[in-house]
Amino acid sequence: MSTPTVARPSLDDELHAATQGNVRSIGRLVSAVENADATVLAAIATRKVGAPLVVGLTGPPGVGKSTATDGLIAHYRAAGRTVAVLAIDPTSPLTGGAILGDRIRMLRHVKDPGVYIRSFAARRQLGGLAETTETAIRLLAVIGFDIILVETVGIGQSEVDIARVASTTVVLVSPRGGDGMQAVKAGVLEIADIFVVNKAELPGAEETVRDLTEALAHRRPAPDSWRPPIVRASAATPGGLDDLAIALEQHREWLEHHPVQPGQVRAELVRRALKDAAVDRFRRALAVPDDAVARVLEGVTPVDAVIDELVLLGRSSRPITL
Amino acid sequence: MAARILVAKPGLDGHDRGAKLVAVALRDAGFEVIYTGIRQLPVDIATIAVQENVDMVGLSILSGAHMALVRKTIIALEEAGGGDIPVVVGGTIPSFDVEPLQELGVRATFPTGSSLTDLVAGVHKVLDQHAAETEGTSWTS
Ligand SMILES: Nc1nc2c(ncn2[C@@H]2O[C@H](COP(=O)(O)OP(=O)(O)OP(=O)(O)O)[C@@H](O)[C@H]2O)c(=O)[nH]1
Ligand SMILES: [Mg+2]
Numbered sequence: 001m002s003t004p005t006v007a008r009p010s011l012d013d014e015l016h017a018a019t020q021g022n023v024r025s026i027g028r029l030v031s032a033v034e035n036a037d038a039t040v041l042a043a044i045a046t047r048k049v050g051a052p053l054v055v056g057l058t059g060p061p062g063v064g065k066s067t068a069t070d071g072l073i074a075h076y077r078a079a080g081r082t083v084a085v086l087a088i089d090p091t092s093p094l095t096g097g098a099i100l101g102d103r104i105r106m107l108r109h110v111k112d113p114g115v116y117i118r119s120f121a122a123r124r125q126l127g128g129l130a131e132t133t134e135t136a137i138r139l140l141a142v143i144g145f146d147i148i149l150v151e152t153v154g155i156g157q158s159e160v161d162i163a164r165v166a167s168t169t170v171v172l173v174s175p176r177g178g179d180g181m182q183a184v185k186a187g188v189l190e191i192a193d194i195f196v197v198n199k200a201e202l203p204g205a206e207e208t209v210r211d212l213t214e215a216l217a218h219r220r221p222a223p224d225s226w227r228p229p230i231v232r233a234s235a236a237t238p239g240g241l242d243d244l245a246i247a248l249e250q251h252r253e254w255l256e257h258h259p260v261q262p263g264q265v266r267a268e269l270v271r272r273a274l275k276d277a278a279v280d281r282f283r284r285a286l287a288v289p290d291d292a293v294a295r296v297l298e299g300v301t302p303v304d305a306v307i308d309e310l311v312l313l314g315r316s317s318r319p320i321t322l
Numbered sequence: 323m324a325a326r327i328l329v330a331k332p333g334l335d336g337h338d339r340g341a342k343l344v345a346v347a348l349r350d351a352g353f354e355v356i357y358t359g360i361r362q363l364p365v366d367i368a369t370i371a372v373q374e375n376v377d378m379v380g381l382s383i384l385s386g387a388h389m390a391l392v393r394k395t396i397i398a399l400e401e402a403g404g405g406d407i408p409v410v411v412g413g414t415i416p417s418f419d420v421e422p423l424q425e426l427g428v429r430a431t432f433p434t435g436s437s438l439t440d441l442v443a444g445v446h447k448v449l450d451q452h453a454a455e456t457e458g459t460s461w462t463s
Contacts, residue, residue: 011461024403027375039461096324097349100356103370107358110366117373121324121354 056166175204286314
């Protein structure tokens with residue numbers, strides 16, 4: 001038996017230190033959550049929390065999520081609120097490694113004790129990315145942050161995850177040669193509370209706004225429901241996020257008057273995106289065995305029967321990647 | 323679970339090709355690499371290391387000012403409560419500076435010309451040693 005060479009405080013002391021702003025303690029606790037440490041999960045599940053504003057930012061790679069996050073940090077800090085950021089990047093499916101580079105766009109806040117930034121790899125989270133993110137948000141709420149910003153790249157099922165955990169989901173698109181709508185997948189349309197056409201100073205922005213407006217016009221929202229606005233932004237320009245800040249404030253006010261029922265949280269919004277993600281996961285999990293191909297080629301087994309087999313096979317395969 | 327490593331470039335030298343190569347090699351070896359670009363102040367590197375709760379800080383220094391920068395970074399880490407986080411250094415490190423760096427607390431040095439394979443192996447070794455030293459460390463309830 002070896003004796004620990006680094007003494008650690010009790011969990012209570014660590015949580016207390018974290019609420020007092022001890023960054024070392026906050027960092028260690030977030031790691032514990034990330035590693036699904038049962039003691040920490042239990043400790044924070046039973047603590048009282050305030051109601052922080054959780055803003056999720058999602059969108060395709062390079063659209064400006066980190067730059068917008070940086071701008072929102074400045075916006076909320078100017079209003080005297082403390083801010084925590086979870087910046088989630090994809091994990092390499094081959095090696096399990098990741099390069100987490102989002103905070104490079106947020107370096108100007110490094111000296112501000114009212115800002116805590118944490119990079120997350122969307123790695124094979126034991127409990128799933130959504131659960132880990134949700135618990136990390138809860139921890140940051142226990143610690144006492146007023147605003148929690150969650151950046152996640154809009155690929156695969158991460159959009160679903162973000163809609164589950166955020167009070168406000170912001171979907172960013174950029175005008176790329178007029179094919180802006182290509183970047184907005186069906187599932188993403190469903191989960192947005194606010195659409196941002198970022199890089200709005202570039203050509204094609206108005207076209208993208210028009211495409212989005214059209215795509216949304218087909219929906220028949222219930223009379224009392226929130227209608228996601230489409231705002232223009234230039235995240236890299238001073239003042240370029242003013243309209244987003246206003247839309248976020250409007251949504252926050254709307255939420256105050258329309259508290260979400262726990263348990264049926266945005267069920268309809270999430271359902272469709274979930275389905276997309278499930279189909280996607282199935283597609284990736286299913287490998288068609290050579291023997292199935294051979295039996296169809298030789299006409300030994302009817303095609304329908306082989307498809308039934310494959311459905312069962314796909315269901316029992318665990319996905320390798322997130 | 324994948325270890326987390328901060329790859330940082332303190333000091334004024336402006337090119338980070340080497341640091342980026344290292345970041346990619348570590349990612350390919352299965353590490354989670356936090357990369358923050360060039361010209362970082364030692365005190366900011368320390369803040370980022372504890373915010374991210376990394377398992378190791380890797381400094382890339384080509385300016386020749388490694389003694390001063392490493393000393394400042396290690397002091398800043400201690401002040402931030404992260405004195406237990408192992409530090410390794412790569413870059414233009416003359417052999418006569420290896421020992422003085424170790425005396426400052428540096429766990430491994432990778433002079434320019436080290437192969438990426440050796441670097442990854444060296445990182446694994448430092449992490450294993452550190453894990454053995456801190457075995458059994460966790461919160462008391
Ligand atoms: N022209 C213009 N460029 C912008 C704007 N916002 C961000 N950028 C640039 O777009 C590039 C990518 O920005 P990021 O904020 O890193 O984008 P991201 O969505 O976080 O990227 P990933 O995290 O890699 O998916 C950077 O070079 C930014 O400076 C904008 O409003 N206009
Ligand atoms: Mg980013």
